[in-house]
Amino acid sequence: MNTRWICSLVVLWCCSFSAIAQPKTAYDFVVAQDGSGNFTTVQEALNAVPDFRKATTTIFIKNGVYKEKLNLSSSKHLVTLIGESVANTILTYNDWAQKKNIFGEEKGTSGSSSFYVYGPQFTAQNITFQNTAGPVGQAVALFVAGDKARFINCRMLGFQDTLYTYGYASRQYYYKCYIEGTVDFIFGSATAVFEDCEIFCKKAGYVTAASTPDSTQYGYVFLNTRIHGDAPENSFYLGRPWRPYAKTVFINCDLGKQIKPEGWHNWNKSDAEKTSFYAEYQSKGLGANNNARVKWSHQLTAKEVSENYTLEKIFNGWKPME
Template sequence: MNQNIQKEYHISQDGSGDFRSLFEALSALQSSEFPEEANQAENLPAAPDFRSSGGDTEPVVLFLHAGIYRERIVILRPGITIIGDDPQTTVITGGLYARMPMEDIGKRGTFRTYSCLIAAHDITFKNVTFENSSGIGPDVGQALALYADGDRLVFENCRFLGNQDTLFTAPLPPKEIEANGFVGPGQKLPRVFGRHYYKNCYLEGDIDFIFGGATAYFENCELFSKYINRPVNSYVTAASTPQGQPYGYVMKDCRFTGNCPPHSAYLGRPWREYAKTVLLNCYIGEHICEEGWHDWNKEAAHENALYAEYESTGPSSDMKKRPGWVKSLTPAEAAFYVKSLVLKGNDGWNPA
C-alpha cells in the first residue's frame, strides 16, 4: 500500500470530505493490494485468503458522515475502523435478493445478496446501519444486509435491518445441502472460525435473521422479530456452529422483542445439528413461543446441539415450558459464557 496515504479519512456525500462514497474510499485503500477483487467479490478465489492478518498493514479510520449510501460495499483490507455519525442517519443499503434471476445458476441465491461484505480481520463499525430493503422472506427469499467473514470483528451501536437472513456470521458449513446453495464470495475460501462482538446493536428480521457458524457475542442488543402474517413469523437465530467449536452464539442482557402476535416466533433453530446458542439474563417477549426453540426436525440436534438459558425474564421465559433438550444453566455453568472466555481464542482478544 502507498505509505503516503493518511491514516484517517472523511467520507461525505456533499464533497466536503476526502471521498464522496464509502465505495470510493475502500477502492482507493484496496486497489494496490486487491487490484481486481476490490470492486467485485461475487466469487473470491480460494487463494490467497484475503482475511489474512495483513502483516504490517497500518490501521485506518474512516469517518462516514450522515447519508444514505446506496452502494455495495466490499471490505478486503484488514485493520479498518468505520465510524458513522449516527445509526439513524448513516445507512449502507441495498436491495438484492435470493430469487433474483441470474444466468449461471438461475437465481442469485443467498450469499450474493449482501449489501456489505466483510472478508477481512480486525474490522470495526460504530454508529452505522446495514440494510437490505428488498422485502419479506416469503416474497423475495434470503436477503443479506451484512455478510461478515473474518476474525475480531466489532459492531457497536449499529443497526441491522432486513427480513430473511439479515446477518450472516460466517463461516459457511462444510457442505451444501442443496446444489449451488453456497454460491458466493465464501464458497471457495478456507473456513475461518471468526469471533464477532455486537454491542448495543439493533437487529431485525423475520426468518433466521441471524445465522452462521461464527462465535458471536451479543451484549445489550435488541432482537426484533417482524410480523409477516404466517403461523410462525420469525426464527431469530439459525446457528451452524461447527462440531467441536466450544462457542456459537452467546446473547447477554439482550431483549427479544417484536410486532408478532403472541407465541408466533422462535428464539432459534439449528441450521446444522451442532448449533450452539446461549442466552444470559435476556428478556423474552410474549411473541416468542412458550417452548422457545425449534429443532428444525433434526432429531440429532437433540443430542448434539446446545440451546441453553440462564435467568431469562419476560412473558415467554418460563423454562418449565421448554422442551427437554433445552438446558437451564446453573450459575457455575453460566460463568463459562462470560465475554472474556467466549472471545479470547488463542490471542487473548477481549474487546471493550
C-alpha cells in the same frame, strides 16, 4: 542582525512548532456525498485502504443513504468505519437470493448481501446496515467473515436472513446493536456475542439459525439483551439448528411475548436434539418459560455461567473492548 530577518526566523519557527504540535486528525478518510470529504462513495474509501496495513485506518462516513453493494476484501486489515449518526448513516442495497445475475443465475443467499466484511479486525460504529428487498426470501444486510469483527451501536435491518455471521473461524462482537428480521435473521457458523442489544421480531419465525461446527465450543451467546417486536404472541422460536451442532445461549435476557413457550425447534431433525446445545440462564419477561421449554434444551447454573461465559473465554483470549 537585521530585525526583519530575525522576525522572519521567529515566524518560521512558530509555524514549524505549530505544525508539529497539531494533533493528527481522528480520521484517515472522510466519505461525504456532497463532495466535502475525500470520497463520495464508501467503496472508494474501502479500496483506498492499503493492503495488509498494520495500523488502523479510520473512515468517517457523513450522514446519507449510500446505496452501494460493498465489499471489504480480506487484504484490508484493521479498518474502522464510524458513522456520523446511526439513524442517518445508512449503507443499503436491495439484492435477494432469487434475484438473477447477469448470466440469468440466482444470486443465492450469500450473493444477496448488501455489505461483505472479509478483512480481519474490522470495527463499525454508529452505522445502519440495510437490505431493502423486503419479504422476498433470503436477503442479507450484512455478511461478516473476518475474524475479530466489532459492531458498536449499529443497526442491521431486513427480513429473512438479515445478519450472516459467516465463517467458523470468525469471532464477532455486537454491542448495543439493533437487529431486526423474520426467519433465521441471525444465522451462520461464527462465534458471536450480542451484548446489551435489541433484537426485534417481525411477523413470525426464528431468531437464530446457528450452524456451529462440532469442533467449536461456542456459537451464539446473547448477554443482557432484549428480544421483542411487533410479531404476534407465541410466534417466534429462539432458534433452530441449521447444522447439527448448533450452539445458542441466552443469558440474563428479557424475552417478549413473541417467544413460544417451547422456545426451540429441531428443524424437523430429531438427531439434532442430541447434538445441538440450546440454553438459557435467568431469562425474564413474558417469553421466559423455563418449565415449558423443550426437554432437550438446558437451563444453566450460576457456576456454569461464571466459569464458561466470560468474553475472554468465549473468544479464546480476544478482548473486544480493548
